[in-house]
Amino acid sequence: MMRLLPWAMLVAGVALSVLAHGRDAMAAGVVIAYVGFCWGVLDGHRRHRAARAALANVASDDATEDAHPTLVAYASQTGFAEQLAVQTARALQGAGRPVQLVSFAELDGARLAACDQALFLVSTTGEGDAPDMASGFARRLLAGTTPDALRQLRYGVLALGDSSYAHFCAFGRALSGWLESHHAQPLFDRVEVDNGDPGALRHWQNHLSALSGGAEIADWERPRYGRWRLVERRLLNPGSQGEAAFHLALEPEDASQLAWRAGDIAEIGPCQPPDVVDRLLARLSLDGTAPVRCDSRPMTLSEALATRLLLPDSQLDILTGFTPQRLVDALPALPHREYSIASLPADGRLELLVRQTRHADGRLGLASGWLTEFAREGASIALRVRTNRSFHPPEDGRPLILIGNGTGLAGLRAVIKARAEAGHHRNWLLFGERSAAHDNFHAEEFQAWLSQGVLQRVDHAWSRDGAMPRYVQDAVSAQAATIAAWVEQGASIYVCGSLQGMAAGVQDALLRILGESTLQRLTEAGSYRRDVY
Template identity: 45%
Template structure:
């Protein structure tokens, strides 16, 4: 047996052992098969698929059936082959990629069909039609299940940017399946009323889009409750006094509840005709300081900081500083100082999106290593992925010490570039293992 084959076998065995860890179960697998219950599997990048999976499990439970709820990182081929009915709630990230928690399943299990002739399934695929590969992972999963002989319980339900009509359609299917048809329709939890407390231009003179620090305060102080890494949903308006319902927009939170306000870093986005985007237009121009803002905070456990004091590598660019800033604040509040930050923007003099804060933390020893990359001022390592490649030896040492990696920022260029460097330096299998173990986490857009 070749060394490559031995290594591959070892990786598969390690993955099988790892996927024996349950994320959440209600009740166990044996009970599900005994009472005709349903296996519910979720794969989420920002936490929304996990939330919907929990709601789906509640509907099944209300119908009197057993339900086994688990993340795709805790799903094994044997579980699928034993299951008679499976519901998948999965999102798509990047350029049609599976969420990070599902990357190992896709690479190891979805490489070839399983024998699933006795399995019936349903898929709720989450995506955004603004991206070319709309719901790509959900579609790939559908084709893979079909190739293994599994039969659909109903047509795949594709959801565009949280569309409530599509979610109600899914709920109807699930309720009918579970015999719980009397349940009220789902709707997103209601927005809470907050107010715009501060808006400050962060990059005057930049050649890029105007970028603002935005601070929101709740009318009810009990709403100051979230963890670093969570997501905020904003209900935008066209202008003051215009109550037209517009699609919600999501932003990485840049602060902690202890700061007394929810901070955002918002770049003005413009369409080809020059009109401002819904969310950025509302937050950076239309709403005035003191105006009400519709806010909903959504838990995103997949981007929370580690509870222990392990080393952490934080990589980002542009408005990705928001998510990195919150994670750093959480780390510093716990006294965890083994932080390496690689952050990039255009010009050092004007594109300082909270960079002064990073430099103060570094000078105080709260950040162990700080690499700032200015793309318009450097001939060689112009981008964060270039700086990461140059620091390959330091990256290997950091990972050998048990570090976790967090990436926040641009989906175009930065995120795939960083991923490519990680795979070149650490190896494809190692990066997939890191993602499955929660040591490689991304909030990219």
């Protein structure tokens, strides 16, 4: 059966450009027919319904090939959640993932109990009410769902709301609580969208990309980047058994951009490797120095193509004969990537901790390759800061337990810097990596904080050194009594790092140490916070 190709949206867009200019209309029409079901749904209710129906048909076909499609379920009052659900399903389909798209009016316990993975996009209406289409949700599911029926379900929740109302995202939060009480496992922390906040929606898209194996899912709304200069790149783990990890520092062209808080996120606009652009230019017999306008700025064709999502080699013939400007106009921008910020504005620069990602064929990941290898020092980097209020440090001097692994140290480092700046010194770091000899990132800095009393203690877990604890969750378990005592004294817990393995392992350890009711109380009070990816 037909499965939507990852490049279908891009091919369809290029095909429309070809058709609009009157060249090879038959070929363009074939391409458009092939991917027409996934075309834009934002400019009319009729087209939106047609796209949803077409997605449902394809989902049904795909389900025969793959017994475990992702369920995308929406509860919408004004149509916005439904629109986002269609875009979510379309993005997953474009990455080759089978999908079933349903409304909450169609959702029942049997469907959920048979599902392995689900994404819920839900609105809150009035003063904390569920949308009308979800009115029967609780009755149907509570009647047919036992407490353990959803233990196999992995889920994500996008909660839409308006913070001007007293019960912000109430239905999304209630849904999350219900799923957790039935032992379903979150794929990532709930994403809450305040009045259509585009930053939160881009964060949801970042999760979709991760769920699709790092697929290049185009942004629904283009971020407005600032220009930053890469001023330092330093390898942190020479000799490591893992992929290379780098300390990066960037300075803004406009000093007013030095404004963020510990816990915030850097959205990076990556570029294609130069050899990829050169091959495309050679294939199309175009001059890379030709002047064009891209994203409202003048630049060369090579510079512009470096920022665009390119067609695979098998589809390049459709671009033959394009002028440089038409080529740039036809290709969408590359999707952004997110990184935890590892510094404070007072440092005078934005610092990152980035590990190289490699695909099965040896290619470097899009953003990690750009930042750690292809961009030269001094290069201009497209970057914007996204506020991440859910990981801002406490304002007071309460004890703070910081837990993380790998490049998750970046977010924890910024929080510790903020605590030091505020004079709050009751901090405890538990950190896991591969080897003490090669992967002890920023060791001298953390040792200095320990000597100065900024950190009261540091516990490490080295997975490849053969000693216990092996992983950071093992370090958490080993310190059960002390963690319980700190929490009893009012400590908050912040977790940053990998979603797979670490985040779930740490949560399980904390559940054993503190109990479900205490961890739930900490979560509701904002004292248990996670930035995991």
